[in-house]
Amino acid sequence: MTYSRVGVVTGANKGIGLAVVRQLALQYPKSPLNNGPLLIYLTARDKGRGEAAVKDLEQDTQLKNAKALKANGGLSEIKFHALDITDSSSIKTLVDDLKEAHGDGVDFVINNAGIALDGFNAQVVKTTLGCNYYSTLEACHAFLPLLKPTGRMVNVASMSGKLNKYSDEIRNRFLASKTEDDVTSIMKDFASAVEAGKEKEAGFPSAAYAVSKAGLVGATRALARTEKENGGKVLINSCCPGYVDTDMSKHNGTKSPDEGAQTPVMLAIQDIKGQTGEFWQSEKLFEW
Template identity: 85%
Template sequence: MSYNRIGVVTGANKGVGLAIVRQLALQYPKSPLNNGSFLIYLTARDQGRGEAAVKALEQDAQLKSAKALKADGGLSEIKFHALDITDSGSIKTFADQLKQTHGDGVDFVINNAGIAMEGSNAQVVKTTLGCNYYSTLEACHAFIPLLKSTGRIVNLASMSGHLNKYSDEVRNRFLASKTEDDVTSIMKDFASAVEAGREKEAGFPSAAYAVSKAGMIGGTRALARSEKEKGSSLLINSCCPGYVNTDMTKGNGTKSPDEGAQTPVMLAIQDIKGHTGLFWQNEKQLEW
């Protein structure tokens, strides 16, 4: 079957990712991008958990009441596909499948997959930057050729990536960064400083997750700039879902997952006036 719109959500078997899939199905009928049938790929590393998440959404009371899903006469269909963004082979397999199945292109990708680990030693930094920064950008580069000319990428970052935690020198490096290589050099310097036990002296917070998300904001901005310079009309933005009550916040969040899903969903399927390369929270642009 062919679909008029196709979206991908990574890391979507629980928490904010799962809520994003639910909200996409709920909000699509009133979206200015609604032009018929809508396929949402719910992706996750674990096949069992991913398939269980799809089944749960198919029985979701809110979706049934709204008649959002195709099985109930609605526009949206949700399918699971395995994707581990930390595995280059997994990214390639999924990208190849999308290319083969959807020759006309994909409308958007919401990169929600990410990790938060305890501590901030060199191994934690390597693993956290590896997933939240390097692997997310690798996934972006794999998906960009598959997007329609009007396609969008939404990268989930965090307010913890705000630049008020850095020395003036590091902050200015982030703000002056124009390319992914510029941002990557800051990530490398952070990893080296942690390894030497000197991250504070080097102007960084002792927080792998926060630095990875600052990298994500900077990397997204650089990617958007690069695409714009090529004449592309893709819209590429990053956003913070807010302090959401999920496993990642150990249940301490103040927002529900559905509330956290609002900004990424807006950036994927609402009219954002052509904005690209920006950082958003609470459906508004934020200063980085």
């Protein structure tokens, strides 16, 4: 089968990622970008869980009733592909497979994969930044050349990455950052301050996840700026899905996963008036 559109969702075997895949299939028929069949790659680290998630979606009552999937005469098809964003060879395998299968490119990537660990110490910070910041950016750079000129990249960040938790100096460094290196230097300073047990004196919160997501928002802005300066037209945005009831929030969230999926899905397949390098929440532009 040939597809008019191809999208990739990372970390999609459960929670917000799984809901994003479901909502893409449900909303695509009414999307202004609908120009024929859509293939969505549901990616996850664990093959068994990823394939089980695809099977669950194929039996999903909402999708069946909406006749959203190809099996019911709908526009969308969902396929599993393994991806561990913390493993460079895993990223390369997916990129190579996408290149081979879709020579004319991919339409959107939603980078949802991430971790939230309990506790706070130098090791937790290193692991959290490693996945949520460094590995996500590695994936962004690997995916970007695959995206069509009309493509979209959406990085799922968090309101915990807002800048009201930092000293004026650190906040101003974030806001003044123009390149990924600028943002990475802030991440390095945070990790060093934690190692020394002095992150608060250095102007940071004692929160690995929050700082990793602030970094992701800043780096997404920088990536979008570079894309524009180089003449590219891919729209690159970050967003907060809200406080969602998932394993990551220990099921304390107030939004359902489907509600949390709305903003990432909007940024991937709705008309966003060419906005790029922005931070979004509740389907609106939000001040970082």
